[in-house]
Amino acid sequence: MLGVPEEILEPLSRSPVARDVAHRAGVSTATVSRVLNGSAGVRADKRAAVMRAAQDLGFVANGAARALSTRRFMAVGAVVPNIENEAFVRVLSSFQERLRQAGYTLVAANAGYDLEDELREATFLLERGVDGLMLVGDIHHPDLHARIARHGIPMVQTFSLSRERPCVGFDNAASAARAANYLVDLGHRRIGVISGLRKDNDRGGARVTGIAQALEARGLRLAPEHDIEISYGIGGGRDGFRQMLAGGPPPTAIICGTDQIAFGAMIEARARGLDVPGDLSVIGHNDSDFAPFLDPALTTIRIHSAEIGHAAGDHLIARMQGRPVVRLTQIDAELILRASTAPPRKPDGV
Amino acid sequence: MLGVPEEILEPLSRSPVARDVAHRAGVSTATVSRVLNGSAGVRADKRAAVMRAAQDLGFVANGAARALSTRRFMAVGAVVPNIENEAFVRVLSSFQERLRQAGYTLVAANAGYDLEDELREATFLLERGVDGLMLVGDIHHPDLHARIARHGIPMVQTFSLSRERPCVGFDNAASAARAANYLVDLGHRRIGVISGLRKDNDRGGARVTGIAQALEARGLRLAPEHDIEISYGIGGGRDGFRQMLAGGPPPTAIICGTDQIAFGAMIEARARGLDVPGDLSVIGHNDSDFAPFLDPALTTIRIHSAEIGHAAGDHLIARMQGRPVVRLTQIDAELILRASTAPPRKPDGV
DNA sequence: ACGGTTTCTGAAAGCGCTTTCAGATAGCCA
DNA sequence: TGGCTATCTGAAAGCGCTTTCAGAAACCGT
Known part of the structure; x- marks a missing residue:
């Protein structure tokens, strides 16, 4: 009574691919692709047939194949010094929010305030094929920027401002x-x-x-x-x-x-x-x-961590889509006055 | 004096591919692949030539192509209710640590305590082609397990124990x-x-x-x-x-x-x-x-968040490598006694 | 120096999708 | 109804890597 055993779906031979959908719908894989993506100019009945077939089969396009074919991975990387630090988590969270809306996945890595480690993690992400990269701060391994450039992907740095690199941060x-x-x-x-x-x-x-x-x-x-x-x-x-x-x-x-x-x-x-x-x-x-x-x-x-994350996300998305952007976005920090500050009890002469 | 302008490396025609390396080293792409991966049985001189060429060109294998070819993505997904929650972050962090060692990338998503959202995020990861999935808790969207099963990838749930699914957690x-x-x-x-x-x-x-x-x-x-x-x-x-x-x-x-x-x-x-x-x-x-x-x-x-993350990572890695695992790992929580508890001032009769 | 192994290596066939290109259909006007 | 244009559609060629398979090269004992 606790539901079917897990194995019932497991040996499902092999997950359906576009060709299966095409067969079932009586069209070619090209049409399947057209329906499932750009969808420009496919006759209504065929479109419906494809949708139907995809639905029935539970078809999910293979991301790797798509990435290989389109040369876009639809993922962006982020390397932060410490993923357990509240400020960075908030930035990642809002950053991801934006990316997600634009259809991108966030892949985050932890560098632990070490330049070598940061380089290693960033390289790892680059190998994975991310389409953009977010970094924290202005100090990086001397090789890092060259590697990013070689991949030809945009990057944005956060928290610190910079004259030389696109950035979102404050002074x-x-x-x-x-x-x-x-x-x-x-x-x-x-x-x-x-x-x-x-x-x-x-x-x-x-x-x-x-x-x-x-x-x-x-x-x-x-x-x-x-x-x-x-x-x-x-x-x-x-x-x-x-x-x-x-x-x-x-x-x-x-x-x-x-x-x-x-x-x-x-x-x-x-x-x-x-x-x-x-x-x-x-x-x-x-x-x-x-x-x-x-x-x-x-x-x-x-x-304003959330705003930094949003701005960094918007920046990267714009660049990945080839739209123009400003190189420097300043999001000022704010002094919040509460009760832990007051004039000194007996003012000190200098 | 502030360094070369960023554009200098940008228009680097196109990033080098295996064929470029092969050319430069005077071998075939098959050998390049062999050297860069399994590396079994390639003569020392050719191996060196390939390494050399790859180095010179700054060659980085295209992850999508590799994933498509091997049918393994070397990434695992995790969907947590709230990425800003300390306990989950700690688990993710230790989880990632293990994965990273085994060469896997962690892709984490945020579901915000909503079953529909969790399903959506998990589907998103599945589309991306993750090789394994970590979930939190025992309550999920009714369709979720079927979808995971259809992809034929292992999953592990954390924090809660379960009779039906592989899990790492406590009572x-x-x-x-x-x-x-x-x-x-x-x-x-x-x-x-x-x-x-x-x-x-x-x-x-x-x-x-x-x-x-x-x-x-x-x-x-x-x-x-x-x-x-x-x-x-x-x-x-x-x-x-x-x-x-x-x-x-x-x-x-x-x-x-x-x-x-x-x-x-x-x-x-x-x-x-x-x-x-x-x-x-x-x-x-x-x-x-x-x-x-x-x-x-x-x-x-x-x-013991870190231990949960480690155990979950080990579990998934083992399954992805086809090794046997225990379905249930119990990592008990511990009552830490400090000063905020004491006998009631005037013991109440019931 | 020769046949038989053993070790290396390259050609080629995918992996599953997108996209071009040209051919097939449908639509339209005279 | 015929001819011409505007739409659709499928075949096929990649994307860049891995991996099989069979042939080439190196090695061995006699």
């Missing part, structure tokens, strides 16, 4: 600088940074640079002991803040590379009896779903 | 029941549940059922007003707990469908002046990365 330095300026405006003078690993990661690097420059422009500086680099995560945030406190006079405000890091830093601050935002203002990055629910709610730089 | 009901029993052992008598949407989601449903049965076995019951269904997320957890409090005497403990929900419920509890775990014990699901860092640290049911 990491500028938006981090905005956060820094906001803190300075509030009266903070000793401002720290806890970022994730910056090696081969232009986003992280640009953010710190942006902050340092903003501070300098205001006559302040990012002290080396307040510039901490950790591996991502809540635990990293705790460690990072602990480390920062070990290095001289504590900052009155910190900017963190992710909301997870900010969360960790806040936990550590509380454990040390520091009040947020009274003793320490905290700013995160990404506006993760939990950010508004922290105590206090986290001020953060919101990256 | 959702049993592990939730274990959590319930633990709470009862602590002395709790009024236990509530906040789960995500259960429609077309056997995992969620099984968990609640498991809890209800466990309570009944101990002479208790899951009161309808303590059985709340919400859409996932922290906000949902807050709403859910609020709703629960509105329905009569409050529970002294709750089990939540995810750690996010638990987080939300804890926030709401605190907002209402309830102490966790003094007034309310909370158990989550998944052991998300933030769980140990909540205040108090969250007791939760840890799902």
